[in-house]
Amino acid sequence: MGEPRLIEISPVTRVEGHGKVTIHLNGNNEVDEARLHIVEFRGFERFIRGRLLWEVPVIVQRLCGICPVSHHLAAAKAMDVIIGVDELPPTAEKMRRLMHYGQVMQSHVLHFFHLAAPDLLFGFGAPAEQRNIFEVLKEQPELGRRAILMRKFGQDIIEATAGKKIHGTGAVPGGINRNLPIERRDAFLGVIDEMEEWADAALALARDYTLQHAMLVEGFASFPSNYMSLVRKTDGALDLYHGDLRAVTAAGMPIFDRLDYSRYHDVLVEDVRSWSYMKFPFIKDLGPASGWYRVGPLARMDTVDFIGTPKANAARNELMAVTKGAPNNSILVNHWARMIEVLHCIEMIRDLLHDPDLQGTELRATGERREEGVGVIEAPRGNLIHHYCVDERDQVTYCNLIVSTTHNNEGMNKAVKDVAVQHLSGQAQITEGMLNHVEVAIRAYDPCLSCATHALGQMPLQVELFDAAGGLLDRRSSAT
Amino acid sequence: MSGFTFTIDGTEIAAEDGQTIMEAADAAGVYIPRLCDHEGLRHQGGCRVCTVKAGGRSVAACTQPAAPGQTVESETPHITKLRRDLVEMLFHEGNHLCPICEASGNCELQAMAYRLNMTAPTKFPYLEPCRAVDASHPDIALDTNRCISCGRCIRASLDVDGKSVFGYVGRGIHRRVAVNGSDLAHTDAAITDHAVSADVCPVGCIIRKRTGFTTPIGEREFDHGLIGRKIEEKRRG
Numbered sequence: 001m002g003e004p005r006l007i008e009i010s011p012v013t014r015v016e017g018h019g020k021v022t023i024h025l026n027g028n029n030e031v032d033e034a035r036l037h038i039v040e041f042r043g044f045e046r047f048i049r050g051r052l053l054w055e056v057p058v059i060v061q062r063l064c065g066i067c068p069v070s071h072h073l074a075a076a077k078a079m080d081v082i083i084g085v086d087e088l089p090p091t092a093e094k095m096r097r098l099m100h101y102g103q104v105m106q107s108h109v110l111h112f113f114h115l116a117a118p119d120l121l122f123g124f125g126a127p128a129e130q131r132n133i134f135e136v137l138k139e140q141p142e143l144g145r146r147a148i149l150m151r152k153f154g155q156d157i158i159e160a161t162a163g164k165k166i167h168g169t170g171a172v173p174g175g176i177n178r179n180l181p182i183e184r185r186d187a188f189l190g191v192i193d194e195m196e197e198w199a200d201a202a203l204a205l206a207r208d209y210t211l212q213h214a215m216l217v218e219g220f221a222s223f224p225s226n227y228m229s230l231v232r233k234t235d236g237a238l239d240l241y242h243g244d245l246r247a248v249t250a251a252g253m254p255i256f257d258r259l260d261y262s263r264y265h266d267v268l269v270e271d272v273r274s275w276s277y278m279k280f281p282f283i284k285d286l287g288p289a290s291g292w293y294r295v296g297p298l299a300r301m302d303t304v305d306f307i308g309t310p311k312a313n314a315a316r317n318e319l320m321a322v323t324k325g326a327p328n329n330s331i332l333v334n335h336w337a338r339m340i341e342v343l344h345c346i347e348m349i350r351d352l353l354h355d356p357d358l359q360g361t362e363l364r365a366t367g368e369r370r371e372e373g374v375g376v377i378e379a380p381r382g383n384l385i386h387h388y389c390v391d392e393r394d395q396v397t398y399c400n401l402i403v404s405t406t407h408n409n410e411g412m413n414k415a416v417k418d419v420a421v422q423h424l425s426g427q428a429q430i431t432e433g434m435l436n437h438v439e440v441a442i443r444a445y446d447p448c449l450s451c452a453t454h455a456l457g458q459m460p461l462q463v464e465l466f467d468a469a470g471g472l473l474d475r476r477s478s479a480t
Numbered sequence: 481m482s483g484f485t486f487t488i489d490g491t492e493i494a495a496e497d498g499q500t501i502m503e504a505a506d507a508a509g510v511y512i513p514r515l516c517d518h519e520g521l522r523h524q525g526g527c528r529v530c531t532v533k534a535g536g537r538s539v540a541a542c543t544q545p546a547a548p549g550q551t552v553e554s555e556t557p558h559i560t561k562l563r564r565d566l567v568e569m570l571f572h573e574g575n576h577l578c579p580i581c582e583a584s585g586n587c588e589l590q591a592m593a594y595r596l597n598m599t600a601p602t603k604f605p606y607l608e609p610c611r612a613v614d615a616s617h618p619d620i621a622l623d624t625n626r627c628i629s630c631g632r633c634i635r636a637s638l639d640v641d642g643k644s645v646f647g648y649v650g651r652g653i654h655r656r657v658a659v660n661g662s663d664l665a666h667t668d669a670a671i672t673d674h675a676v677s678a679d680v681c682p683v684g685c686i687i688r689k690r691t692g693f694t695t696p697i698g699e700r701e702f703d704h705g706l707i708g709r710k711i712e713e714k715r716r717g
Contacts, residue, residue, distance in 0.1 A: 050613055052621060054692040059580045163697025167579060170696070178696040364694075393615040394689060 002027050007424075009435050012036070012442055019449045021438055023420050029427060034420035036412050036442060038278045038449050045399045053079050053390045054173050060386070060401075061167055064448055066110065068167050069103035069158055070379035073241070074386040076171035077375030081262070082390050084367025085174045091360030092175035097241050098352045099161035099170055100377070104240055105345040106154025107380035108297070108338045111446045112202065113147030116335055120209055124440050125433030143205075146198045150342075153188075153195050157349065160184045175364030185353050192353065196311075196346050203315055203339040210336045211322075219422075221415040221441040222330040224250030226283060226293035227302045228407065230261065230378050236305035238312075238344065240378040246303050247283060247293060252327050255283060261376040264385055270402065278449075280409050281402055292410035295382025296445060297337035302327035309351075312344035331415060331444040338446075341380075379404050381446050405447040415441040484548035488512075488532070489555050495546040502530055502541040505554075509715025511708035512554055513563055513592055515570075515682055516630035517542040522639060524631055527570075529563050529592065564596040571601035575609060575625040576683070582692030583684030585700030589628060591707035616665035620676050621687040627657050628683055637675035645669045657685075 004027055010020035024033040044063055051059060057075040061068035073096055080088065088096070118131040121139060129135075137144035155165040160180060162168025170176055210217050227250075230243035245264065247255040256267050271280040271288055282291035293299075301320065307313040319336055322328060352358060375386045382404030389398035405412075419441040423434050483496050488510050495504035500523060505512050516527035525540035532541045533553040541554070553559060570576075570589060578584045615621040633646040634657065645667045649658040661667040669676065676686050697703065 052613065052615060052687065052689070052692070054690060055580065055582060058582075058693055062580065168697060169693045172693050173690075177694050394621070395613065395615050 002029070004032075005029075007430060007435070009438060012439055019442075019447075021416055021442070023424060023438070025424070030425045031417070031420045034413075034417040034438070035276075036409075036416050038276050041277045045401055048388075048396050048399045051396050053082060053388075053394050053396065056388065056396060057171050057173070058167075058169055063401075063403075065166055066448060067103060067107050067380050069099055069162065070377055070384050071386070072162070072168070072171055073100055074375040074377045074379075074384050075388075076173060077242075077377065078373040078386045078388050079173035079375070079390075081373030081375070082370050082388065083173045084369055085365045086367070087365070088175055089360065089362040089365055090357040091179055092363055092365070093241075094352055094355060094357050095161050095176040095179060096171055098180070098349060098358065099158055100241050101345040101348045101352070102154045102157025102161070104154075104378075104380045105342050105349070106151045106158070107446075108342045108345075109147055109150045109154065109202075111380075112206065112335060112338055112342075113143070113151075115446070116443055117143075117147075119436070119440050119443070120335070124437050125431070128432055128436070131436070146201070150195060150198055150202075153191060154345075157188065160188075172364065174366055177363065179360060179363065180358040182359065185358065188349070189353050192346065192350050196343070196350070199339070199343045199346050200311075203336075203343055206336040206339040207315075207318065210333055213332075217330050217332045220330070220332055220437075221418045221422075221444070222332075223414060223418060224329050225411055225414075226250065226255060226286070226291070227299040227327055228283075228293045228295055229300045229303045229383055230376060231258075231304050232308070233258070237308040238300055238304040238306070238316075239308075240341075240345075242377070245376070245383075248303050248327060250327055250329060252302070252325075255286070261385070262374040264374065264376070264387075264402075268402070270406075276409075278409050279402070279406050281407055282410070293407065294411040294445075295404050295407040296334060297341050297380075297382075298328060298331070298334040299382060300378065301337045301340065307340070307344055309344050309347035312340050312347060315340045315343060331411075331441065334444050334446070381405060381448055382407055403448070405445070405449060408445050408447065412442055412445050412447060415445070484546075486546055486548065486550035486552060488552045493546070499546050500542055501532060501534065501539075501544050501546045501550075501552055504546045505541065506711050507714075509712055510554075511711040512541045513595065513708065514542055515567075515588055515592060515628065516632060518632045518636075518680065518682075520640070521632060521635045521680075524635065526631055527566070527628070529566050531559060531562060531566075533559065560596060563592075564598050565603070567592050567596055568598055568601045568603055570628045571598075572604040573607050573609075574627065574683075576601075581626065581684040582687065583626075583681075585695070585697065585703055586678075587684060587702075588682035588707060591702040594702070595706045595708065614659070614664050615689075616663040617667075617669060617689075618665075619671035619689050620664055620669055621689055622659070622664055623685055623687060624656060624658075626683045627685040629655060629657060630682055631657070632680050632682065633657065633675045633686060636677075636680045637673065640674040643668055643673065643675070645673065645675060 005025040007023040008020055012019045019036055019038045022035055023031060026032050044060055056079055057072045060075045061072040063071050114133045117136050122130050159165045162170035226247055228247040230239055231246045232239035232243045245259040245261050246257045267284055268281050269284045282288045283293060301316055307316050372389045377384050384404055385402040387400040388396055391397050416438055419438050423437045424430055483494060485492050485494055488505055493504050493508045502512050512530050514530040516524050523542040525543035528540060530541040531538050534550055578590050609625050611624045613623045637643045637645045644660055646657055648655050650656055659667050
């Protein structure tokens with residue numbers, strides 16, 4: 001029996017933000033523990049306090065450079081509530097939706113082509129120097145070109161609605177600050193057919209990969225969990241911008257449904273652990289052991305009744321047929337679900353571009369001030385909750401953010417351990433390719449670690465002491 | 481009133497008795513950078529961004545009277561660097577977080593930095609003030625972390641509004657703008673005051689509540705061009 005060992009994967013690559021994985025091996029080279037650590041701290045929940053309510057959508061979007069629109073809109077929705085606006089003018093809501101669909105589309109494309117494709121095209125254990133977007137471009141130049149131009153289309157939509165491709169100012173409390181000029185609309189309509197054709201092809205690629213690698217997909221960090229997302233208020237359809245909360249079990253049974261999202265605190269609890277800046281939410285009635293749940297594209301496929309656009313709905317039906325309509329628990333199926341949502345976004349963008357309300361001039365509404373507001377949206381990576389209290393002076397006094405990656409925290413940690421046990425336990429020699437399997441499992445969630453780290457408390461600080469030759473002398477950690 | 485001429489960087493400028501160098505330059509379409517000076521308010525000569533060399537001496541163009549035959553240097557490399565350093569120090573003194581400030585795009589400090597090609601404030605240590613936002617007034621808020629002590633609100637309140645809502649407190653590096661009450665709600669400030677109108681405060685210190693970010697990016701004042709362009713357009717006709 002040998003010495004226990006600690007393996008670190010640091011940083012985890014091709015994800016947004018910085019994190020590391022630690023894997024503890026016992027003397028028999030078996031995995032004792034495996035954890036995903038989030039090593040950065042953002043703290044927005046604290047320093048937003050004291051700022052003025054109309055600044056919030058602009059400040060909090062700085063959480064992220066990949067999906068700032070999600071934070072921008074979730075915060076704006078919360079501030080709508082606080083300034084007493086329950087219904088936006090049609091132009092405002094449709095401009096915000098357009099912005100959001102552009103955002104979800106470009107983020108999904110970024111993930112699938114730039115971050116995940118190297119694993120899918122070359123294999124999880126392929127040489128590290130091959131697993132990057134440049135090799136994808138060399139291997140499949142047309143695919144790479146489409147990836148770049150699809151992302152550009154989504155970002156151009158964001159720029160037209162928010163003023164900038166990253167960190168714009170479009171949504172303001174009670175509405176929007178611009179409409180869509182006819183010439184911008186026509187430019188988008190000029191390329192929408194090509195975008196749809198490319199989205200079809202990307203969807204086929206993701207679907208075919210999943211079906212052709214069914215054994216791998218079903219066996220790779222595949223475990224049951226609860227799922228949660230917004231669903232459209234009227235009919236339970238997929239709605240990325242607005243709706244009610246629904247959670248289902250791994251068997252598809254409802255846990256809660258049609259829940260006004262302002263009551264999220266009635267059903268969710270956030271657990272804090274000393275070794276991570278990221279919180280661990282769970283469903284209150286089920287408790288921390290079995291109440292954890294997952295969000296994101298696959299969770300949305302699992303929770304909604306249908307998708308309101310025809311092609312994406314047909315694609316979802318095909319995905320759900322794999323599990324005969326029951327929730328799909330295989331995390332790699334997220335890639336397929338993501339591409340279904342890209343197609344859905346393009347269908348929604350097309351419909352919106354033909355809507356004359358986008359050229360309307362009633363941009364904002366006002367109402368009677370309230371002290372508290374919750375805004376929830378389905379961000380690319382899943383459900384996103386923003387909750388604020390604002391005093392009579394218009395200053396924020398409380399902020400709570402539950403970010404998609406936070407919802408998925410327990411699921412990611414379980415996936416890390418599952419893959420570590422499956423691929424590392426009992427191995428005399430651990431290769432880089434084996435370790436990449438762990439990263440592939442994390443990557444399937446498309447986590448945004450920088451978005452998700454706001455828990456204040458004891459720092460998960462680890463101090464390591466090395467001798468002059470680089471040998472580890474001692475390690476002290478506050479983690480428990 | 482009799483007229484005379486003088487030169488700025490070799491360009492002949494027509495002036496009248498009693499005009500400052502800046503007034504004559506403005507009328508002739510020659511822009512001299514400034515922050516504390518504002519149309520309709522008395523000159524102060526405080527920020528020194530309008531520093532020029534007249535007869536070999538460094539003077540504030542906003543307060544120095546023009547003189548017949550005077551030779552004024554304004555856009556020399558030395559003076560431009562001096563102005564850039566002054567602006568950079570203002571960035572270091574306050575918390576000027578342009579990406580999240582509602583004045584961005586309308587802010588004269590930001591626009592001056594662009595005009596003077598200030599790329600990033602890196603020369604000096606940040607003072608990082610930590611002053612509480614005064615949001616006590618129903619219509620107006622003050623974030624003095626962004627104040628550059630230009631004094632425009634003080635002069636507007638005193639000379640135009642006939643009030644003294646704003647004034648300086650402290651001395652030296654500790655001097656800053658304060659209100660004449662325990663907070664803004666306990667002053668006679670009103671949203672209709674000239675001192676709190678949109679263009680008197682050159683930065684995002686005086687905030688008119690519930691108007692932030694309602695002007696889209698692309699339609700803000702300095703989205704259309706550099707600060708000073710309106711004066712320079714006079715010259716180009």
